[in-house]
Amino acid sequence: MSAHPESSPAATTHAFQSSANELPKTYVPLDYEPKIRAKWEASGAWHPEAGHVTSGKAKPFAIFIPPPNVTAALHLGHALNNTLQDVLVRAHRMMGFETLWMPGTDHAGIATQAMVEKRVQKDEGKRRKDFTREAFVAKIQAFKDEYEATITGQLKAMGCSCDWDRQRFTMDPQCISAVYEAFYRLFRDGLIYRGKRLVNWDPALQTAVADDECYEEDVDTSFWYMKYPLVQPARAGLHFQALSGKGLIGGEPALPVTWGELARRGYEGAETHPADDQAYVTVATTRPETYFGDTAVAVNPHDPRAGALRGLFAELPLVGRVIPIVEDDYVVLPKAIAERLGKLEEAKDAKAEFASGFLKVTPAHDTNDYELGLRHKLPVVNIMAPDATISDKHGWTDIGDAAMFLGKKREEARKMVVKEFDARGLMEKIRPYKHSVKHSDRSKAIVEPYLSDQWYVKVTDPKLAAAANAALVADQRTHGQHNGHTAHGAAPSDGKLRFVPARYAKIYESWHENIRDWCISRQLWWGHQIPVWSGKFSGDAAAEARLQQLQSAGRLHESAPVAVADAPHTESAVIRTVCLNNPGDTEAATLLEACGLVRDADVLDTWFSSALWPMSTLGWPNAAAFPGNEGLLEAFNPSSVLCTAREIITLWVSRMVMFNRYFLGQDSTFGPGRGRLPFTDVLVHAVIQDGEGRKMSKSLGNGVDPLDIIASHGSDAMRYTLAAMATQTQDLRMPVAKDSKTGKNSSPKFDAGRNFCNKLWNAARFTLSILEKAGPSTGAPVTTAELGEVDRWMLSRLAAATESVNAAIKSYEYADYATATYDLLWRDFCDWYLESIKPTVGASAAQQAVLAHALEIIIRLLHPIAPFVTEAIYERTSLLRTRPIAGITLGGSRKGELLATAAWPVVEGALRDTAAEAHFKFAQELSSVINNTRASYNVPPKRKVTLHGPQAIADQLGDLRPVVMVMCQLDAITRGPPPADKPAATLSFAASELKLSNLADEAAPADASTERDRLSKLVAEKTKAAGIIDTRLSNPGYADKAPAKLVDQSKAELAKLRAEIAAAQESLAKL
């Protein structure tokens, strides 16, 4: 037993230096993983030094973890995501890069708050508002601590080599300071504004929610056809005025319009009604209860009825509000009319089937109506309170006779409206209808389009969205480059942002091209509270002067006195709006509050802080304020690659690029092109589904818990399996089955990983036992000149595999990486090399060196994928230190005796030996034919047989004779045929006839029919193949147009096949 030549026998290692013989036959991951993790953590190996990069000593490699939400434990998708990251991180660390993997978690605003609200409701029977804001936030904080610990534990169990010393949380003090700096700068630069807009409102949580926080669900409902009576002004020149009172136009009572009058105006169909009856239009709606908020009826200008209605108005029943009839293309024509007008496309519209041609316009409660309202300058009447009950306190003033609906829930109000209309003969008909309705993810409540004050980031500014697109490498941009046309605002490419696979660049690009301003306010308690104070200013001149001083000092910034708002009917009072650079600046805050300004209660969208992740985690904007961050930003931003799932390309990737470019582009410390992108590569991996192609989810019960797999199969097995499955496909199916022992969800897929790790373990066990017996050896480097062909073949395979692995890592081809190592370990090393050298290795020091190097290269190449088992083996590699081999460099550990910090293997291309590989292949094929024959005669594996063949075959085998003898259990390879009296099997190989004798103890080895079957099958196969080549060659175009090299190849191949067929047929004839 000898110590590692390059390091002292550290106390941590000798405990593991037991004899190889003591190693158990089966690798039991749980016996090793915790100990190995402890060693890794103790080593500090995951903690890079920024100084090594900034001083030019080492190149950086950095990855920012997509911070998991603190709402739940990690699932298999996270396991894939983090495995892919750890593979890259570990490989680059071994390659000598100064490597940072920045870990952390996301506070996940709405999701976390909703979880805690649910929990508090269940456990304590209380609601959020039963607590103070501080008390409730403290509850959420405790919940977060709990899940953060779970998540960190999971990542560690997976073997993730994150820099745990630097673990961040999007709401820790360091990240908070970045958020406020960013907000302040955007505010100062006019890129943040407040506006009244329709948002997705969750009436249960009483907050705005983003589209991605909603889901669609089909709901069975109805189309209600409601009659709105038509009226007209008492005299010409009177105009509609908003909320002017019941039944009034321009202050005077509106006059009813009869069908007779409509008929005179040429209104189609008017004559079918009694001439004296009140005329009406019928609107079709799925939301009768919003009619209180109607401010117009819209009709398509192409509708033949539109002209007759010009100058007329509709009156809302009960409410009495008189509303105009506007003409807008948006309105869908009823099917019959569309067909008559020859608008066949429009007639096919599903809505045409249900349309009446008249649309009730409710700008405050429908996004399209809102847009339509803006076009026609319609008033916006909000009829609901934040809890979605009908209310006259939020913008609705002309209640009329509709007071009975106040305070009712949406659903109840709907029933009442229907009933009232029906009672008055105003409900024309009701048709059943099914359509999808937006629900809030977190509360499951139906989302209400709701008009409210919200904060926006003006991402439509070219400095943000267009700059993000310009960051794409030129060959991944489809617009602003081609057809000589430059898309509006599209700047030429100036960045190196690259998506892998490339197709995802399009999602990213088109998102920015169609982007809308980003609503960043959420009416929650859990998050970064908006650092803005506003209201009417009541301070004196001194206060005003101090305010100006603070602004000059950069401690606050005031926007133009009236908040930007483009919706009608915004309050016109002069509102002062001030943003603090640091809301913890008590002097400034106190001043503002003394002057009557009030801090905005809203918090920021979670993605605002996520967007700053590659900066905030590195200490931006002020590394000095948070020890340990000095130089990090300069060293590790831009990072190397972002690994993520496609669903957050727009939510997260996009925003990180915009913010990173914007903020770091401003800082003079960063030169042009430096520090402007948060990362250069974006790796978009597949989404894991179950065996039926469904998403894994708690409700379906088809989720697989990574910790269960680690417990049953081991971390390495899980990682290997996931890596092997990681191809460029968009979805990844993982058949789910209950583990028969644990009863937990698992997948048979992971068995492959477990088997692979066990194979490696046993290969190592065997190798170590051989080398242990042989003892240490020293001396000058082994050169290929003193090696046999088998060894040169092995070295060639090692060189080839190393090259494949390097290429796969570079191009993020994880499955190729896994396959390359699988073939190297299992096929080349175990199946052939180990078997081949068994007879000779004990006596050959040179061969022992090759064996030792092969194992060590294999574990080094595999370490990024399977870190635990390789580390466990590496702990014993001091046993296998031998003479070095020329052309192979295996650098030692830099920090302690750890494979994790050992150098990536260098196997020079010069060790590739194509002649040896071709020759070895010949031996493998011959072995395969022999074993095939053995199998068809049911020869017991241990039984030695004799191969009889022509001299040519023996000559061709040369040095590889022993290989075939071992692999096929031959006792001899002899020239010429076996004695006539000795029963033998015939086999055909390389156009030669060979015989195997000694197949059985006595009598003939089965009858001739087995022989005949085998040979006939061979002939048939070869004949078919020859036929294909023959057809190709006899095609006149082939010889003319195909490359000569291919034609020659085909000819040679055909000749070979024909010779083999002839030989086999000859053997066949003799039977």
Next chain:
RNA sequence: GGCCGCAUAGCUCAGUUGGCUAGAGCACAGUCUUCACACGACUGGGGUCACAGGUUCAAGUCCUGUUGCGGCCACCA
């Protein structure tokens, strides 16, 4: 509705710029409890490359269309 993908063995997936008899793992069948590994070894069966056209000497690969499936975006009176 717009855009992006996918369809290859029972299952999960490879298959580079068209070019040797379309591959792997798992599963399946047979043999073997051989002194590294039964989480193993050897051997075998299994595919009209979704369908229909087209380009080409040559198509799983390129083009057009069809069918089925998935995703993103928009819409949903």
